[in-house]
């Protein structure tokens with residue numbers, strides 16, 4: 001993950017891991033969409049990378065497209 005800045009605070013956001021209470025990594029469904037993710041050829045589900053702002057607590061999710 002590249003250096004990601006909070007859009008509100010302009011500080012570097014820290015990578016974090018998003019998991020369910022059962023300990024499973026969260027995924028997003030992309031399989032039957034015709035939008036951007038479908039065009040990128042992503043499979044039916046993909047993982048997400050999370051970054052969290054240490055100042056305001058904003059969490060951003062990025063689909064793992066590679």
Ligand SMILES: [Zn+2]
Pocket residue numbers: 006007008009010053054055056057058
């Ligand atoms: Zn922030």
